[in-house]
Amino acid sequence: MKAAQIVGHRKFDIVDVDTPDISSDPQGTVLIKSYQSAICGSDMPHFDLKHPEESYPLSLGLSIHECVGTIADSSSNHFDTGDMVLSIPRKFGLSEYFVSNESVTIPLPDKSVYSYETDHILMSQPLGTVIWACRKLGNLLHQDTVIVGQGPMGLLFSHMLSNLGVSTVIAIDQLDYRLSISKQMRATYVVNSKTENPVEIVKEITNGKMADLVVEMVGHQTETINDCLDLVKRGGTILAFGVPDDNNYNFRYGDFFRRNIHLISTVGPEELKDYPLAMDFIVQGRINVAPIITHHLPFSEVQRGFDLFSYRQDEAVKVVFDFD
16 A cells, blocks of 8 residues: 655655554454545644654654545444444554544444535544534633634634634634635634734724633644733633643743633544534534635645645645545
8 A cells, every 4th residue: 555654854755565454453443445534733743843863754644633434444343344434543544544443433424314525524523623622611602702723623613613602703813815714614703913913803892801712723832822811801711722832831820820711721532422423513514614625635645735734835724635
């Protein structure tokens, strides 16, 4: 089979390797033939960060985890060869076949019941992580909310909060093309933080109260979590969703402490619970994921796909790889 491998800083090669044999793997293991996969922001550190020269090449297939494919071999009592599934790779990932487990594998909705595009169902993986995060927040009715960062996850969060009955969804980003999609994803206000002052705008929208909930969706740096402190009301909540690259943050703890702000972290989903609900939202039309899918590329163009996503070329938001 062919697999992608990061062989240097921001450099992929496509290599030929043996197709995995799962005959000696534990009960519940599945081998999946890839159909589509998509790039997530949390995949980018392996590609974007400069690792020590001796660490290259990195492990095969890093680090794609949004995957849909067909069961090619199975030691699971729940899946048979030919079943179409969404699954999280345990080995490989960005390759023609990957190894997974029944505990993180979900059957796709019945096409005799629902009509849908497979790339839309692929988005139930990131949407499932949004659902998991929202489960931590309680009742959101009538709340003023701010989402800092309108990449793919921030855009899904905008739509999700709208569904949950908030009064306002104020979407903040530095790229106008993302903010134009925010409006399609039901943001009520959009703010370009490069050219506008988010604090003053949120203050005006909320009549000086500031936001009940601020969601940090950017990650990979230490500044924006502090920006959230300026946007949230006293006693409000900050949800930290963006993936950290640093273990220690220069965080304004005094402001956080004295204003009785709640800080909630969130990572990952409860796969067997949150992914099926995300699929239901998509196939039933309760969330429209189509606006965030901007590019389809063949797997052979993995380098171009990561370049598009990393350098924000061609107004890329969600890049999907198609396999033969």
